[in-house]
Amino acid sequence: MSDALESARELIAAARERYRQDEAALAELDELNARLQQPLRVALVGSVKAGKSTLLNGLLGERLAPTDSRESTRVVTWYHYGKTPTVRARLTDGRTVSIPAKRQPDRHELDLQGLAPEDCDRLDVTWPAPGIQGITLIDTPGISSISQEISDETNRFLLPQQGAAGADAVVYLLRALHESDIRYLQALDARTRHGSASIGSIGVLSRADELGSGRLTAMLSINQAVERLRNHPDLQGVCETIVPLAGLMGMGAMTLRQSDFAVLRDLASLTPADTDRLMVSAELFITAKGDALPAERTRVELVDRFGMYGIRIAIAVIRGGINDASDLAAEMLRRSGLDELRRVIDVHFRQRQDELKAHSIVHALHRLLRQKPVPGAEELLVMADEHMSQTHTFIEMQLLGHIAGGQIQLGSALVAELERLVGGHGASVQTRLGFDADFLDQEIILASAVEHLTRWRGLLENPLLDRVTRQACRVAVRSCENIIVSLKTGKVSLAPVKSPA
Known part of the structure; x- marks a missing residue:
């Protein structure tokens, strides 16, 4: 068990002694203790029609979450990994x-x-979905719903009046930045924050292809929108980073069949002028007449599974030389943003899940101690404060958001090194220092950590650094110091690093 989880477990055990006459408090403490052993809880949150279920299906790898208005979308739904579907x-x-x-x-x-x-x-x-091994994905009813009762279901789950927040991390879906989104993210941050640590949070610009009306040039509009969101002052500190996503295309890519490739290849064989006329709108694409066109029912299915943006991308990359279904699927998946979102979830959530879980549990314990003071509670509050002051991994993730937003004023090589050093490519010591995952020579690794520390301390001596860049250098120094201490004290074992599932 990690230091963070062990510290949380010890605090709960000490609290049980203080509350041994309070059955309700003991039940809450038992629930918190059990949660330490459970997978990381990642909630998908957003307004109605933000694309939560489409994203969830993409992460699961098959269409399972309902994407329409049926009754089950109004219930908080937990998706667990398991070999037997139930x-x-x-x-x-x-x-x-x-x-x-x-x-x-x-x-x-x-x-x-x-x-x-x-x-x-x-x-x-x-469900036997490899993408959710080690975590629990939780689909929540849409907030800002016409029905306040439906919105309240999500609020009760994430922002309960008592106990821990229902999730340890949140993927918040945005179609644009509305005032309601800002208020909700700020409320979630305020409810779960202690010092520099808060609930893990990633923003997703969902249905990103719609920003450019599904045109091939949509990526320009998407990148501009993401840049604005990453640097929006109201999101600084409450959302670690923003990732663009064309969820429908990503989901379609994951389920692309050879028969789909054959149909898309036939469309790509039409003249550019013919496809330009055909792709003006979904309605025209479906209802157009012509012997060279797929059956209307087939075109309906293409739009349903890939969206117009996905169809345009598929035609373009086939014309660019891709001639295999698996290669087409991989390229569409890459362009959809789903692969990048998986990577960000791995870096921001999976690889620091112990710290996120421990923060949720100790924050809830802190709240209990304040709401139900008992003899000895003050001592435990001090211990809980000390636990939650160990926030360097949270600060590293915030820095990764600044890096993604282009806010660090250093050369490209140093920015790339900084991103790697603070865990942007993986949390292992080897990865942070630029070694292969199976490199195990501790003496060389330690020397590299000292070399990195010297370099980043030297950068701090530059009087021309702006405030954000100077703080980034301080974070890098602290990361190097942590690596050196962990190596010298034996807290980290240089075992070969396993790739995420």
Whole structure:
């Protein structure tokens, strides 16, 4: 068990002694203690129609989460990794019932079997999806819904009046930056913040292709929008980074078949003038007549699975020389942003999951000690404060957001080194220092850490550094110092680094 989790466990054990006469407090402490052993909880949050379910399906690798307005979208739904597919509803009266996941031609469909959403506390879906190994993904009902009752479900889960927030990290989906999004992110940050540490948070500019009306030039509009969001003053400190995503294209790429490639290749064989006329709109693409065109039903399915942007991208890259279904899928997946989002989730969440879980638990314990003071609570509050003051990994993630936003005024080589050093390419000591994952010579690694420390301390002596860049150099120095201490004290083992699932 990591230092962060062990510290949290010791605090809970000490709190149990103080609350041994309070059954309600003991039950809350038992729940917090159990949560330390559970996978990291990552919630997908956003307004109605922000694209949460499409993103979730992309992360799962198949169409399982409902993408329409059916009843199950109004219930908080937990997705766990497991070899045997099961779906269970936990009812508000304490019962648990199994519900079917009906197999449709191109998706699974969750059916509440007549259960009213208000009778369900949550749905638990266990599925053999490799993308969620080691974490639990939680799909929440849309906030800013027409129905306040639906929005309240998400608020009760993430912002409870008592106990821990329901998630350790959040992926917040934005279609644009509305005042309601800013308020919600700020409320979530305020509810979970202690010093420099808060809930893990990534923003996703979902349905990014719509910014350019699905045109091939949409990426220019997307990059400009992401740049504005990354540097928006109201998001500084409450959102670690922003990632653009064309979720429908990403999901389609993951399920692309050889038959899909054949149809897209036929479309690419048309003259550019013909495809330009055909691709003016989805309606025209579907209803256009011509012997050389796929059947109308096939075109409907293409739009449903890939979107117009995905179809345009597929035609363009096939014309550029791709002639294999697997190569096309890989290129579409890359361009969709889904691969990059997975990488960001791995860096920001998976690789620091111990710190995120421990923060959630100790923050909830801190709240309990303040709400229910007992003899000895003050001592535990001091210990909890000390635990939550160890926030360097949180500061590193905030710095990665500044790097992505282009706010660090150093040369490109130094910025690249800084990103690597603070964990932007992986959390292992070897990766941070630029070694291969299987390099195990501790003496050479230690010497490299000292060399990095000397270089970044030297950069701090430059009087012309702006405030943000100077702080970035301080973070790099602290990261180097932590690496050196961990190597010298044996707190880190130079075992070969495993790639994420």
